[in-house]
Amino acid sequence: MEWTDAAAAEEARKGNQHGFRVLVERHSHALFRLAYRMTGNEHDAEDLVQETFLRAYKQIHRFDGRAGFGTWLYRICSNCCLDLLRSKKNKGEMQPAASEDGQSWLDRVAAPGFTPERLAESSQIAGILEPALKKLTDMERTAFILRHYEGCDIDQIACILGVHANAAKHSVFRAVQKLRRELQPAWGAAQ
Amino acid sequence: MKHLTEQDLLDTYYGEPPEAATEHLHECPECRAEFARLAELLDEVRNLATPPRGPGYGREVWARLQPHLPAEKPHWWTRRWLLAPIAVALLAAAFLAGLLTQQKTSPTQAGLSQKDRQRIFLAAMNDHLERSEILLAQLVHTDSGEIDLSGERARARDLLDENRLLRETAARSGDQAHAALLEDLERVFLDLANSPARLSSKDAAELRQRVEDQGLLFKVRVTTSDTRSQGKTL
Ligand SMILES: [Zn+2]
Numbered sequence: 001m002e003w004t005d006a007a008a009a010e011e012a013r014k015g016n017q018h019g020f021r022v023l024v025e026r027h028s029h030a031l032f033r034l035a036y037r038m039t040g041n042e043h044d045a046e047d048l049v050q051e052t053f054l055r056a057y058k059q060i061h062r063f064d065g066r067a068g069f070g071t072w073l074y075r076i077c078s079n080c081c082l083d084l085l086r087s088k089k090n091k092g093e094m095q096p097a098a099s100e101d102g103q104s105w106l107d108r109v110a111a112p113g114f115t116p117e118r119l120a121e122s123s124q125i126a127g128i129l130e131p132a133l134k135k136l137t138d139m140e141r142t143a144f145i146l147r148h149y150e151g152c153d154i155d156q157i158a159c160i161l162g163v164h165a166n167a168a169k170h171s172v173f174r175a176v177q178k179l180r181r182e183l184q185p186a187w188g189a190a191q
Numbered sequence: 192m193k194h195l196t197e198q199d200l201l202d203t204y205y206g207e208p209p210e211a212a213t214e215h216l217h218e219c220p221e222c223r224a225e226f227a228r229l230a231e232l233l234d235e236v237r238n239l240a241t242p243p244r245g246p247g248y249g250r251e252v253w254a255r256l257q258p259h260l261p262a263e264k265p266h267w268w269t270r271r272w273l274l275a276p277i278a279v280a281l282l283a284a285a286f287l288a289g290l291l292t293q294q295k296t297s298p299t300q301a302g303l304s305q306k307d308r309q310r311i312f313l314a315a316m317n318d319h320l321e322r323s324e325i326l327l328a329q330l331v332h333t334d335s336g337e338i339d340l341s342g343e344r345a346r347a348r349d350l351l352d353e354n355r356l357l358r359e360t361a362a363r364s365g366d367q368a369h370a371a372l373l374e375d376l377e378r379v380f381l382d383l384a385n386s387p388a389r390l391s392s393k394d395a396a397e398l399r400q401r402v403e404d405q406g407l408l409f410k411v412r413v414t415t416s417d418t419r420s421q422g423k424t425l
Contacts, residue, residue: 003332016325017260018332024256025249032248036241053256129239147205148237173198180232 005069013060020060024053027070030150031077037145038081040130048084052077067159074150075160078142085138132182136175143168144175195222200229306425312360313422316369319353320415323376326350327408330383331399338395340386347383354380372414375405 003011003022011019031052035045055076056063063072133141139161146152146160158168195203195212203212203226216223326346358373379402386394402408 011328016328017257018329020260021253021257022332024253028249028252029244032244033241037239042242049252050256050259053252054259057260126239129236148233149239153207173201176201176229176233177197179236180229183232183236 006065009060009063009065009069012057013063020053020057023056023069023073027073030070031073034074034077034145034150035081037133037149038078038142039084040133044084048077048080051080055080067156071152071156071159074146074152074156075162078146078160082138082142128183129179132179135182136178137171139163140171140175140178143171144179147172194219195226197229200226204230204233310422310425312357312364313418313425315353316357316361317415317418317422319350319357320411320418322346323350323354323380324408324411324415327379327402327411331402331408338390338392339388340383340390340395341388344383344386344388347380351377351380351384369414369418372410375407376411379407 003019005023005026008019008022008026012023013019028049031049032045035048035052036042039045039048052073056073059076063069067075133144136144142161143157146157147154152160154165154169154172157172158165161168161171163171195215199209199212200222202209203216216226326343329343330340354373354377358370358377361367361369361373379398382398386398390398
């Protein structure tokens with residue numbers, strides 16, 4: 001028997017850890033992708049997934065079921081990511097391409113499941129795209145990642161960011177404009 | 192001819208074209224070229240891969256997370272588990288004093304009216320069913336494969352004694368509906384109480400199947416809500 005997100009969340013709220021476990025197992029992959037794209041760092045992304053679920057567990061009584069559970073988790077995860085990025089910025093730890101453990105992007109994606117073509121392609125893209133993404137404001141980057149990679153619609157993004165739909169839409173638009181400005185010349189040169 | 196704006200093109204890319212945009216794209220080579228440039232770039236950007244995570248990643252996250260979950264969660268559970276049997280103890284006291292079974296004793300002599308006894312019974316029944324429901328739900332929702340049932344086994348043993356007491360009380364007072372449900376529950380609890388701590392996947396599946404076949408969880412839920420409303424009207 002498969003629990004829906006709503007049923008599992010209800011069980012979790014009643015104190016049944018198994019309900020929460022179902023949600024963790026179901027949403028871990030998506031949260032990892034989001035956290036990784038937000039931070040560009042595998043290690044941070046792993047920690048952020050843990051932190052997101054921990055916060056979600058403590059606040060489960062606040063989940064009212066109006067938005068989907070996935071949307072609610074994205075909101076917590078985005079906030080966790082932004083908190084981390086801000087604290088790194090304050091500590092002057094923001095570094096462009098390489099992660100803090102000194103691994104290059106190439107090392108990090110050189111894992112099973114990657115064909116050589118895929119690897120070359122994605123490391124080339126990453127080399128150009130990661131610095132460009134870092135030039136966006138936090139809100140623009142979050143909105144763009146949710147829209148582009150996670151397939152969220154504008155209302156969901158507005159809900160996750162806690163802003164009006166117009167602001168969410170504008171953030172995606174600004175992000176795309178900036179990326180085009182940054183990427184189009186670099187792209188031409190790389191191809 | 193009014194060309195499409197950047198926002199129009201973007202909305203179209205994300206599958207929400209504004210009115211007449213699709214038509215315009217069809218007719219206007221300039222906008223079509225602009226759209227193609229935008230789409231090519233955004234498609235490329237989508238190829239930014241994330242390091243892969245295996246199919247067991249969700250389970251790994253849970254294993255790391257679970258020890259850090261705040262201990263608040265058991266407060267509801269443990270408190271329920273430890274305090275709820277008070278209602279049953281009260282019932283047991285009344286039962287042993289013969290108040291519920293010996294028709295000879297008049298209600299006034301016994302100090303408890305028929306209504307009071309009924310109320311005690313329903314309260315005890317309600318508590319018992321709620322805890323039974325939790326146990327059954329855990330049983331039904333366990334993963335497939337070999338499972339550790341030591342916790343469930345201990346709870347089944349706790350529930351078994353009060354289940355017997357309640358069943359006898361129900362039967363003697365002619366409450367056939369409650370008695371029948373309690374009899375079904377007793378069989379499952381008995382099996383669980385006598386099972387090894389680790390159940391093979393086959394035995395676990397059998398036990399789960401029995402609970403599901405009898406619709407036991409559903410019956411318990413329905414009866415709990417009936418019992419609750421009966422208690423309220425008293
Ligand atoms: Zn045009």
